[in-house]
Amino acid sequence: MFGDVDNTDENSVVNVASVPQRSPFRYPGGKTWLIPTVRQWLKQDNKTVQELIEPFAGGGIVSLTAAFEKLAHHITMVEMDEEIAAVWEVILNGKNKWLADKILSYQLTIENVKAELDKPDKELHDIAFCTILKNRIFHGGILAKGSGMIKNGENGKGIASRWYPKTLHDRIRAVDFIKNKIRFINGNAFDILELNLDNDTAYFFIDPPYTIAGKRLYTHYEIDHERLFDLTAQLKGKFMLTYDDTPEIRYFADKHKLSYRTIPMKTTLHYEKNELIISDNFSWWSE
Numbered sequence: 001m002f003g004d005v006d007n008t009d010e011n012s013v014v015n016v017a018s019v020p021q022r023s024p025f026r027y028p029g030g031k032t033w034l035i036p037t038v039r040q041w042l043k044q045d046n047k048t049v050q051e052l053i054e055p056f057a058g059g060g061i062v063s064l065t066a067a068f069e070k071l072a073h074h075i076t077m078v079e080m081d082e083e084i085a086a087v088w089e090v091i092l093n094g095k096n097k098w099l100a101d102k103i104l105s106y107q108l109t110i111e112n113v114k115a116e117l118d119k120p121d122k123e124l125h126d127i128a129f130c131t132i133l134k135n136r137i138f139h140g141g142i143l144a145k146g147s148g149m150i151k152n153g154e155n156g157k158g159i160a161s162r163w164y165p166k167t168l169h170d171r172i173r174a175v176d177f178i179k180n181k182i183r184f185i186n187g188n189a190f191d192i193l194e195l196n197l198d199n200d201t202a203y204f205f206i207d208p209p210y211t212i213a214g215k216r217l218y219t220h221y222e223i224d225h226e227r228l229f230d231l232t233a234q235l236k237g238k239f240m241l242t243y244d245d246t247p248e249i250r251y252f253a254d255k256h257k258l259s260y261r262t263i264p265m266k267t268t269l270h271y272e273k274n275e276l277i278i279s280d281n282f283s284w285w286s287e
Contacts, residue, residue, distance in 0.1 A: 022068060022171060024171050026059075039065075040284050052202070052205065053202050053204050054075070063077045064175065082127070089128070093184060099132070102129055117133070190231065203237060205239075206239060207241075208225070208228055229241075232256070238280055240277060240279050242275060243276045258279075262274040
């Protein structure tokens with residue numbers, strides 16, 4: 001039945017510290033907290049998924065988890081943001097070791113950061129490094145225009161509050177071991193979905209910019225949400241679509257006869273809110 005909502009008990013809120021941190025990004029709107037649910041979804045047929053497609057890859061935690069935990073044979077990550085795409089291009093297809101070593105050896109000072117960000121004629125690997133830099137030293141990891149450097153940070157550490165060079169180095173180098181499973185496309189999510197409407201062996205994890213917070217968090221926040229629902233409803237493969245729980249999103253889901261459940265999450269400000277999980281079926285869902 002579409003529009004069927006399950007109000008999950010608040011005790012089900014996931015402690016993200018219990019989930020392996022695979023991504024080099026501090027990603028606003030990231031889905032680390034959802035990983036236990038994603039695992040259930042990917043295991044619903046009791047066999048390794050043939051292909052996982054993530055059209056809005058962002059921080060890539062779902063794709064990376066699927067690769068490291070052998071939940072999918074092949075993974076396609078898609079991202080249109082040029083800066084974020086540069087990071088994945090370099091990590092998966094380019095100078096993985098260079099980027100990891102650059103982070104490990106970098107002397108983090110405000111002067112060095114300004115010089116790095118202002119450097120003209122950046123090559124792809126330079127853009128990737130600057131993106132990681134901004135993601136780690138800007139407020140909330142936000143790369144969108146208007147974001148700026150952390151001033152005080154944790155314990156007065158300022159821009160060093162979220163700069164963990166050894167951890168970042170190790171995460172980036174670890175991806176080298178599973179990169180043969182992942183194809184990265186710097187492209188448009190809608191195009192990829194249209195090309196794969198009849199791909200009945202694929203699983204689609206679809207995590208678009210949300211309707212409320214998108215403008216503040218992302219460069220490419222304006223998308224046609226109703227068209228995304230229309231395309232999702234046409235998919236022949238299995239899908240999980242995640243959204244903020246708003247009347248508009250429930251309306252789109254009901255209009256396209258898509259089933260959904262609510263799931264609790266904790267925000268970075270540590271208050272709880274519900275999000276919607278929209279799926280082609282909920283046989284895998286644990287009450």
